Amino acid sequence: MTSVHFSSNTDLWATPIDFFNKLNDKFNFELDVCALPENAKCKNYITPEQDGLKQKWTGVCWMNPPYGREIILWMKKAYESSLDGATVVCLVPSRTDTKWWHEYAMKGEIEFIRGRLKFGKSKNSAPFPSALVVFKGQ
Numbered sequence: 001m002t003s004v005h006f007s008s009n010t011d012l013w014a015t016p017i018d019f020f021n022k023l024n025d026k027f028n029f030e031l032d033v034c035a036l037p038e039n040a041k042c043k044n045y046i047t048p049e050q051d052g053l054k055q056k057w058t059g060v061c062w063m064n065p066p067y068g069r070e071i072i073l074w075m076k077k078a079y080e081s082s083l084d085g086a087t088v089v090c091l092v093p094s095r096t097d098t099k100w101w102h103e104y105a106m107k108g109e110i111e112f113i114r115g116r117l118k119f120g121k122s123k124n125s126a127p128f129p130s131a132l133v134v135f136k137g138q
Contacts, residue, residue, distance in 0.1 A: 014039045014119050015064045015091060023062075023132075027089055030059035034066070034074065057081040057088065064091040072100035075133075079104045082135035094131040108133040 020041050032045035033052045041062055046052040053073055061081065065074035071092065078088040094112060095101055111132040119126055
């Protein structure tokens with residue numbers, strides 16, 4: 001069953017731990033806004049049942065959102081949370097031709113990731129390039 005979590009049949013892509021740890025050393029994350037208990041990257045995290053889109057995000061937040069059609073909602077929430085003072089670091093697919101990229105990602109600091117990440121326990125790299133978008137709290 002776990003193999004489906006790392007294929008194109010799902011929008012759940014568990015953050016590679018080494019990649020996250022390097023970012024955590026830099027940002028000191030306080031909240032994982034989009035996690036499952038088994039893949040949460042922070043002590044404090046929000047599960048799908050708690051619906052991160054309905055929660056208040058504060059402090060320094062990590063976000064590896066679902067990569068499906070609802071990604072625009074997550075990027076909007078990340079951006080709006082930064083206007084309320086949160087810093088949100090977003091790991092997203094580099095989809096520079098999309099509406100969500102132009103409406104939200106381009107409002108943050110963008111760092112394109114060289115190569116392709118290996119998500120979760122997948123043996124293969126992702127079939128897409130990734131980027132970090134950082135919305136710094138206002």
